[in-house]
Amino acid sequence: AQTVTQSQPEMSVQEAETVTLSCTYDTSENNYYLFWYKQPPSRQMILVIRQEAYKQQNATENRFSVNFQKAAKSFSLKISDSQLGDTAMYFCAFTRFGGSQGNLIFGKGTKLSVKP
Amino acid sequence: KAGVTQTPRYLIKTRGQQVTLSCSPISGHRSVSWYQQTPGQGLQFLFEYFSETQRNKGNFPGRFSGRQFSNSRSEMNVSTLELGDSALYLCASSFDGQAFFGQGTRLTVV
Secondary structure, three states, X not given: OOEEEOOOOEEEEEOOOOEEEOOEEEOOOOOEEEXXXXXXXXXXXXXXXXXXXXXXXXXXXXXXXEEEEOOOOEEEEEEOOOOHHHOEXXXXXXXXXXXXXXXXXXXXXXXXXXXO | OOOOEEEOOEEEEOOOOOEEEXXXXXXXXXXEEEEEEEOXXXXXXXXXXXXXXXXXXXXXXXXXXXXXXXXXXXXXXXXXXXXXXXXXXXXXXXXXXXXXXXOOEEEEEO
C-alpha cells in the first residue's frame, strides 16, 4: 500500500523569504504522479504543482518548485519569495499512473504561516 | 470552463438520518472521486466513479455509497448518520492525471 508522510505539522516563514516543505512516500510502483495541493481557509483545494515520476526534471511553477528524488522517495516543495497569500495548509499527494488516477493518497499536511 | 460544483455547501443532520451530497464535475471529465476530510484522520479517499461505474473504493463502511449519472454528475449517500461522520466532504473530477476539487460540503451530525 502506498503511504505519504509529511513530517512538519507546522511551519512559518517571513514574507519574501524562502521555505521548503518536506514529503516522503512509499510505493512499489514505478510510474506515478506526485502533487502538492494548497488549502487556504476557504477550504478550496488548489493544485500547486505536479510531477510525473518518469520525468527526471524537477517541476516548477513560478515561485514554486520541487526537489524530486525518486530513489529516496522524497518530494519537497520550495516556495520562493513567500507572500501572505501563501498562508495555507499544504498537502503532498500520490496517485498511480494510468487506471484509477482519481484515488489520491494524501499526507497529513503542513500548516504554513507567512508572517509580514 | 466552470469548476467542480458541490451542493449543498453546509448541512446539519441528526444521528440516524441519511444524507445525499451532489457533485457536478468539470465538463468533459468522466472521473469523479470523493474524499472525507477530518482533523483527526486527514483526507481519506471514499470512492471513484468513471463512466457510471465505481472504479475504486476506500476503506469505509457500507453506509457510504455513491453513484454517477450519464452526465458524469455524482452523488454520495451516507445512511444512518453517526456523530463521527461530521466532516468536510470533497469531490474532485480528474483528467489526464490531474484532480480538480470542489469547495466541499461541510456536514455536521448532531
